Amino acid sequence: MLAPVEICSDGRLELSDAVKLALVDHCGAIIIDAPPVNALSAAVRRGIFESVRAANADTAVRAIVIACAGRTFIAGADITEFGKPPQPPALNEVITAIESSSKPVIAAIHGTALGGGIELTLGCHFRVAVKDAKLGLPEVKLGLLPGAGGTQRLSRAVGPEFGVKMIVTGEPIGAPEALDHGLIDEIVEGPAADGAIAFAKKVVAEQRPLRLLRNDDSKLVAAKADRSLFTAAAAAATRKNRGMNAPLACAEAVSWTLDTPFDEALKKEREAFLKLVADDQSKAQRHAFFAEREAVKVRDVPDGVKPRPVGRVAIIGAGTMGGGIAMSFANSGIPVTLIETGEEQLTRGLGMMQKNWDATAARGGIPADEPTKRMALIDGKVGIENVGDADLVIEAVFETMAIKKEVFTAIDAHARPGAVLATNTSYLDINEIAAVTSRPQDVLGMHFFSPANIMKLCEVVRAKQTASDALLTATMLAKRIRKTPVVVGVCHGFVGNRMLAVRGLQGEALLKSGALPEQVDAVLTRFGFSMGPFAMGDLAGLDIGWRSRQDRGIRWDIADAICEAGRLGQKTSKGYYRYEPGSRAPIPDPEVEQLIDGTCKRLGLTRRAIGDQEILERMIYPMINEGARILEEKIAARPGDIDVIWLHGYGWPIHRGGPMFYADLVGLKTIVERLEFYARSLNEPALRPTALLARLAGEGASFASLNTATNPG
Incomplete structure (x- = not known):
């Protein structure tokens, strides 16, 4: 990397602590050095702006080169400035200064x-990158669109069809x-x-014309001539974004490249942003x-505590969960000892892992x-x-306390001193x-979610005597394997399943x-869940919950009647829905309605018409109430931790922010009033x-106002 010590030919001139300008082979090298990710803070923007002016003068x-020190190119905005009054110069001003430079400006991209x-x-005249660099516009993941010309310039660089895909995804x-x-x-x-x-130096020697993307419509020609090229690409890009505003706004903004003058489109883009x-x-x-970033911060861990080193992991159980964890x-890249009770079970588990990876490679998800x-x-x-050579042992066997105790007794006898011992239990x-x-x-506890090789969440459960360094080991290792760890305390079902x-x-x-499964599921899918609870139950297998209820002496009259009728979900081609051979599409079944009616008559219950709003409130508000109880009991440290668990473990729609955030949007007073109404009208004190x-x-407060100081456990 160049040494950013000189400001052009004048010697030393400090423009910004984060940005320096050096003269190298007649190039003004603008070096951004604002660790950890060279974010576009006000100081960085100001430094770039002034450096471009100085280099032009x-x-x-x-020629001018814009590069970054450290491990990455500019990885986005400075998130610490979110919600604060804007400070000049705005990013659009900086980009305009670059674009208007009389000397060629080249971006030097590494990292992300x-x-x-x-x-x-995109405001530079040319862009080069190292071969392992990554480039993207992820604003849509924050519910935004690129607000500094990204929708207009990117589409001119790569074409609107590919541009809309990049921006919407x-x-x-x-x-x-x-x-x-x-x-x-x-x-x-x-x-x-x-x-x-x-x-x-080649650009200068060859006297290449400066390419200003704002003036280059060459890649718009085809879509302008045949608008269907763009509309098809936009439809494909937004297909999976049901109910979300930002993806549609992004697609609309890209469409302006086809019919709106550049400067007017920039203004519209800013208004949309x-x-x-x-x-x-x-x-x-x-x-x-x-x-999500706050959730990984483990509270009440003394300063100086470090995680234990982990070079090998042992996993007990090669079934669906154990194999996914492995x-x-x-x-x-972490070595695993996968342990089973017999060769047949081990061979089956290893074969399933091989099959899964082969399928991913066949789809192009990983190299061959x-x-x-x-x-x-x-x-x-x-x-x-x-298990003797493992630094972390994870048990992933049947969800039965007697079996768990037997396995942990054996682990205790054979695991090396200092090894972290984790259970994947969901409830116990x-x-x-x-x-x-x-x-x-x-x-x-390290509660992974199925399928464990795909799902991001890991509830890290701190027991009464869990050591701080063991807890840090689990959370840091979860991050290392690209999971989102959330520390929770011990109770039945922890946070998510509770x-x-x-x-x-x-x-x-x-x-x-009086509701039917398809009505309840429709309300929750409109809310943003990818599947309703009854269709999800059919997918998972209704016998799992049925068996758990039997073990605990609990009866759910309708759910149990469904199972007793042999309707165990997709595995039997019928559950709350029926399924055609080879299809996973749920089909409402009159037999289910008859089962529900018959059960209610036997219980002396009168069913009535149920409105969608009542369904939404009764499905969501009691969950929020339970989340508040979890916070009271200090099972979770922060309301945001509960949100992260539901976002990454249970499919809560990202644009709803999580149950506790959603509660704040609705208003806690409204939720209290509706819960009190249902408690009275349904005679449900719970x-x-x-x-x-x-x-x-x-x-008149909110969950966001909470700052729970004590650690769960």
Whole structure:
């Protein structure tokens, strides 16, 4: 990397602590050094703006290169400025200064160039990147659109058809794909800044004309002549974004490249951006962004505590969960000992992992040689005595306390001293499991979600005696394997499944009141869930919950009647719905309505017509109430932690921000009033608002105002 010590030929001149300008081979090299990700703070924007002016004014400068120190190019806006009054210069002003430069400006991209970073490069006349760079506009993931010309310039660089795909999905692309589509001009070897300076010298020597994307409509010609090319691409890009505002706004903004003058389109883009900033959906998505980063911060861990080193993981159980967990570690290059009770079970589990990786490779999700590399990291063994060389042991066997205790007794006998011992239990008391070992300080929960190799969430459960370094080991390792860890305390079902059980009870109650499964599911899918609870139950298998209820002596009259009729879900081609052979599409079944009616008559219940608003309130508000109870009991440290769990583990729609954030949007007073109404009218005392929820509503406060100081556990 260039040494950014001189400001052109005048010697030393400090323009910004974060931005320096050096004269190298007649190139004004603007070096941004604002760790960790060179975000576009006001200081960085000001430094770039002034450096471009200084370089243009210096006769020794023939070309300008914009590069970054550290591990990445500009990775976007400075998130610490979100919600604060804007400080000049605005990013649009900086881009205009770059675009208007009389000398060629070349962006030197390495690491990731995202959001405003890409928008800045689009104002440059040329762009080069190292071969492993990533480029993208992820604003849609915050419920926004690119607000500094990104929708207009990117579409002119790569064409509106590919541009709308990039902007609506928000997914970055690699340098080779960027080169193919014209987003960059060259892939360079070595440091990006050096490659950009060499490229700049060629531009000057060859007297290449400066390319201003604002004036280049060459890649718009085809879509202007045949608008269907763009509308088809836009429809494909927005197909999976049901009910979300930002993707549609992004697609509309890109469409302006086809019929709106550039400067007018920039103005409309800015207006659309500001409208989205004020939108509840973007507020929800920005909340989720910050909540996820806050959730990984473990409270009440003494300063100086470090995670234990982990070089190998042992996983007990090669079934669906154990195999998925093993794949997650192997995907991140961590060796795994996969342990089963017999060769047949082990062979079956290893075969399923091989099949899954082969299928991913066939789809192009991973390179063709990756399945072999990842399988080489899995060492299959029979017998728990093989845990001895592991630094972390994860048990993933049947969800029965007696079996868990038996397994942990054996783990305790064979695991090395200092190994972290984790259970993947979804519900059970980890304190009770830890008590059968001689080292309860090493025991905790790591509750992965199925399919574990895909789902992001990991509830890290702190038991009463879990040591701080063991807890940090689990959370840091979850991050290492690209999971989102959230620390929770011990109770039945922890956070996610405890709230899910409340929703399940309300679903059962709604069927008794008069709703049908398809009506309830339709309300929740319109809310934004990808599947309703009854269709999801059919997919998972109704016998799982049925067996759990039997073990605990609990009866759900309608759900149990469905199972007793042999309707166990998709596995039997009938559950709450029926399924055609080879199809997963749920079809409402009159037999289910007859079962519901018959059960209600036997119980002496009279069913009635149920409105959609009542369904939504009865399915969502009791969950919020349970979330408040979880906070009261300090099972979760923050309302945002609950939101992260539901966003990443249970399919809560991202544009709703999570149940606790949604509660704040609705208003806690409204939720308290409706819960009190249902508690009275349905004679369900359990629906009465918790003390915390009632207090916050009475004070006119919100869950966002909470700052729980104590750690769960």
